[in-house]
Amino acid sequence: MRLLLIDNSNTRTKLTLSLPGGAFQHTCWIPTADVSPEALETTLGNLSFDGAVICSVVPEKSRILHDFLAPRVPVHHLTAESPLEIGIDYPEPDRIGADRLANAVGVVARHQAPAVVIDFGTAVTFDVVSAAPSYLGGVIAPGLGAMGEYLGRKTALLPLIDLEEPAHAIGRSTVEAMRAGAVIGYRGLVREILASIRRELPGDAIAVATGGDAALIARGVPEIQRVDSELTLHGIELVGRRHFGALP
Ligand SMILES: Nc1ncnc2c1ncn2[C@@H]1O[C@H](COP(=O)(O)OP(=O)(O)O)[C@@H](O)[C@H]1O
Ligand SMILES: CC(C)(COP(=O)(O)O)[C@@H](O)C(=O)NCCC(=O)O
Ligand SMILES: [K+]
Numbered sequence: 001m002r003l004l005l006i007d008n009s010n011t012r013t014k015l016t017l018s019l020p021g022g023a024f025q026h027t028c029w030i031p032t033a034d035v036s037p038e039a040l041e042t043t044l045g046n047l048s049f050d051g052a053v054i055c056s057v058v059p060e061k062s063r064i065l066h067d068f069l070a071p072r073v074p075v076h077h078l079t080a081e082s083p084l085e086i087g088i089d090y091p092e093p094d095r096i097g098a099d100r101l102a103n104a105v106g107v108v109a110r111h112q113a114p115a116v117v118i119d120f121g122t123a124v125t126f127d128v129v130s131a132a133p134s135y136l137g138g139v140i141a142p143g144l145g146a147m148g149e150y151l152g153r154k155t156a157l158l159p160l161i162d163l164e165e166p167a168h169a170i171g172r173s174t175v176e177a178m179r180a181g182a183v184i185g186y187r188g189l190v191r192e193i194l195a196s197i198r199r200e201l202p203g204d205a206i207a208v209a210t211g212g213d214a215a216l217i218a219r220g221v222p223e224i225q226r227v228d229s230e231l232t233l234h235g236i237e238l239v240g241r242r243h244f245g246a247l248p
Pocket of ligand 2: 009010011057095096097098099100119121122123124125140143
């Protein structure tokens with residue numbers, strides 16, 4: 001079965017075609033703000049697939065995706081009721097972002113439990129999976145993009161900058177000082193949150209990073225063991241294959 005997998009998150013909507021053996025083909029993304037029937041026709045018009053899995057944290061765009069796909073193929077929406085095959089030890093499972101559930105499923109299958117997934121997207125989310133394995137909860141903080149954008153928007157003299165590795169901690173220009181604040185500061189945020197989670201979580205949790213800013217931040221944080229850029233899509237794939245009874 002050829003499955004279309006969609007990670008509809010707040011900045012970028014990632015799409016890929018999962019082939020019967022599990023390989024990904026035509027992996028691409030469109031800005032979430034641009035998701036429309038026309039954009040989907042352009043992106044998906046020439047692809048053939050037998051089913052689709054939508055993992056969305058943007059309800060308005062989820063409806064557009066559903067209305068485009070449902071007349072064509074069976075569609076599964078990833079929710080807490082999906083065949084996650086991990087427990088959910090959390091007061092209101094329906095409130096957990098679908099992308100966070102996908103990350104939890106992905107980390108158990110591709111890495112190990114207990115685990116902490118750190119997803120560096122629009123928000124940075126920490127998702128904690130116990131040894132059981134069960135989804136326990138986590139942390140939500142502003143993403144790195146917000147750190148960069150905020151000062152550019154709220155001050156008269158600071159520019160909007162591209163976030164890159166700062167050459168020095170002691171910035172010798174406005175841009176370098178802002179990069180040091182964002183990138184070095186962000187690594188500090190991640191370390192402190194991770195250490196606090198590890199103190200509360202029994203066992204030796206692996207930390208796996210994913211999301212748009214994962215590589216930039218994780219390379220300065222030795223407490224993160226792995227970067228797995230396509231972790232969310234792999235979690236979506238597993239849930240979709242179980243739902244459609246089409247495990248490779
Ligand atoms: N080509 C790109 N376009 C947009 N954001 C990018 C790109 N490359 C890296 N990024 C970074 O990735 C972040 C978005 O990550 P992503 O995981 O796509 O977010 P989300 O899952 O919330 O949509 C942005 O804040 C930005 O800093
Ligand atoms: C926390 C999020 C905004 C992260 O979204 P992202 O940065 O991946 O676009 C999203 O998972 C969400 O809207 N969650 C619902 C609330 C929750 O998970 O508790
Ligand atoms: K995401």
